[in-house]
Amino acid sequence: MKHRISITHVAEKANVSIATVSNVINGKGRVSKKTVDRVNKVIKELGFSPSMAARNLKAISSQMIGVVVPGLGHKGRLHANPFYWDLVSGIEEGARDREFHVMLTSVSEEEETFSFVKERHLDGLIVVGGDEEMKAMDQLLNLDVPRVFVDSYLADPNLYQVLLDDQAGGYMAARHLTELGHKRIALITETMGDHEGVNYNRYLGCQKALEEAGISLDEELIFTKAVTTSAKAGYEAVRELLKSVDDITAIITFSDIKAMGIIKYLTSHNIKVPNDISVVGFDGLFFSEYTTPSLTTVYQDTVRKGQEAMELLLDQIDGKKAATERRKVVLSPELRLGDSTAPIAPTILRNL
Amino acid sequence: MKHRISITHVAEKANVSIATVSNVINGKGRVSKKTVDRVNKVIKELGFSPSMAARNLKAISSQMIGVVVPGLGHKGRLHANPFYWDLVSGIEEGARDREFHVMLTSVSEEEETFSFVKERHLDGLIVVGGDEEMKAMDQLLNLDVPRVFVDSYLADPNLYQVLLDDQAGGYMAARHLTELGHKRIALITETMGDHEGVNYNRYLGCQKALEEAGISLDEELIFTKAVTTSAKAGYEAVRELLKSVDDITAIITFSDIKAMGIIKYLTSHNIKVPNDISVVGFDGLFFSEYTTPSLTTVYQDTVRKGQEAMELLLDQIDGKKAATERRKVVLSPELRLGDSTAPIAPTILRNL
DNA sequence: GTGAAAGCGCTAACAG
DNA sequence: CTGTTAGCGCTTTCAC
Secondary structure (H helix, E strand, O other), rough: OOOOOOOOHHHHOOOHHEEEEEEEOOOOOOOOOHHHHHHHHHHHHHHOOOOHHHHHHHHHOOOOOEEEOOOOOOOHHOOOOOOHHHHHHHHHHHHHHOOEEEEEEEEEEEEEEHHHHHOOOEEEEEEOOOOOOOHHHHHHHHHOEEEEEEOOOOOOOOOOEEOOOHHHHHHHHHHHHHHOOOEEEEOOOOOOOOHHOOOOOOOOHHHHHHHOOOOOOHHHEOOOOOOOOOOOHHHHHHHHHHOOOOOOEEEEEHHHHHHHHHHHHHHOOOOOOOOOOOEEEEEEEEHHHHOOOEEEEEEOOOOHHHHHHHHHHHHHHHHHHHHHHEEEEEEEOEOOOOOOOOOOOHHHHHHH | OOOOHHHHHHHHHHOHHHHHHHHHHHHHOOOOOHHHHHHHHHHHHHOOOHHHHHHHHHOOOOOEEEEHHHHHHHHHHHOOEEEEEEHHHHHHHHHHHHHOOEEEEOOOOOOOOOOOHHHHOOOOOEOOOOOOOOOOOOHHHOOOEEEEEEEOOOOOOOOOOEEEEEHHHHHHHHHHHHHHOOOEEEEEEOOOOOHHHHHHHHHHHHHHHHOOOOOOOOHEEEEEOOOOOOHHHHHHHHHHHHHHOOOOOEEEOOOOOHHHHHHHHHOOOOOOOOEEEEEEEEEOHHHHHHOOOOOEEEEEOHHHHHHHHHHHHHHHHHHHHHHHOOOOEEEOEEEOOOOOOOOOOHOOOOOO
């Protein structure tokens, strides 16, 4: 295995000192144009590129940030939710614009140390969707690096966070249904933790809309046993739900993929969507317009979410003043109408 | 900003030399149990973790591999195909098992140098889905690092590749349709390049099945103008296709998300799937069972594909003998029946 | 068992 | 303008 080409080789071949080569590489110091050209020529000839490892040894920066996604790896492989890919797309795009690279890691249920952050001199971390209950969150909160938390609902106002206005989203979903005349509206979601987190906030929004419409959200209509965020979980959740409830006319769920599973169950059991039951999803993923029926969903710009997170992180790394003022970015959702919701059926109205 | 805690600090506090600390960290050399314990205690107290940058300076390895995905970034942000996320999940999982980290980068249409591979001492690269025509492929092929190409169909037998048996997949799709009695079968795909690549091979498989059934694949039935791999592209492609052809009874397309768009177009234009037209997709993504109708599709284990790629890469990095023998891993697809295909309708049969 | 010392490739003073 | 030199944190002989 041949030796790495180092700055020294370049220096020798160009008949200059390594300091000069260094200056040329970094455009620093005063170097005559002639020398610059010569050195650059040699660099090209030798196919030299500077070792970041060596650089990092002096400078603290590694020009690399980490993205921590829950459950991607090992024990808890990521649930195939396109949402993450959109988010990562946004992050990568933002990083690339600023010449940063992105390291992707997952955090499992096991104890994690995140020692890699120090080991690799990571300049920052974007943490996706960890609640305060997440085991690893403690560790994460104690790290001494710039961090941005996405969808995490952390109380500490000093933390940098990117969120969706989930309450508004939940509100839109429920409001839409009440406006269509629905009264018996079920909610299908994962466990909502201890009154925090994305799902809980969406739930609060729903509740508000229902209250406004003079509807009380029956406990029995809140189904929080969807184990994962997946089509399958949605499918199984409605099945269970319908065992104990038979008069609902609408369902809200907090992800499009669960909505998909829900619709699948309903239509394959001869319950018409939206005629018998309306369904509202959440996220507005690419496929939501292409399902049959197309989804009414609360859209969020996930790619942008990723970009915002990256921007917030980089501002922080740069120590920009802006960063101090702008610690929390809250994006707005948007209701997208599809064919999965409709006014409550007249026959049902009559029975009320 | 406080100084990084280095091996020196540990050495001082533990009253040993840095060499000993190093030995403890790496479990090398002879160190008395007593010293080991003392040093480890100090390490914990100080919260010390060794700098990989410094390590990399000596050792060549960075314990990091790069994943290169086409068009994720900047100019050509990734098309929202869950396929990639599955693949990356597999890769990350494989990496994590072997204590490697994964850097995610995109390659745009622009000229790319991949200098980061040397700069960051990457131990290897997994390249996803680049044809030989891809501009950056030349660069990629000339790099001097272990690489694994996924879905790339490169001629050089020395290259490490992970592929799906795409011909078999295409064959399954078409065979299934001919067995159902279909004769006028259309193909909707992206441009198929110069007779290579994933799509072309799937096409070959189709062709074979059709030939076996005594059907010639009409030129006019091959629609290669789907611009991207997306539901929208599928939607628009059928629309165009149906302008010039009106007697097809089945459509094959090489991704589930295009299939989704196709079905959407058909059903929303009152063409029944599968009664009027059968549709076969490809990939077997999570949602394929949950569409309405559910998709008949050629399933591939995408997560496994990622894992295999990682394994092949790591074998190569380790210089395992196995790697020399096993340069090409070809996974097998599997036909998954859904409700989007059905025997050709009797009414049509009568007209033939 | 343990330590001293020489680098790995680069940057950043500081001289010249 | 350009070169010398001292580290950055760690691994690795080679002595003791």
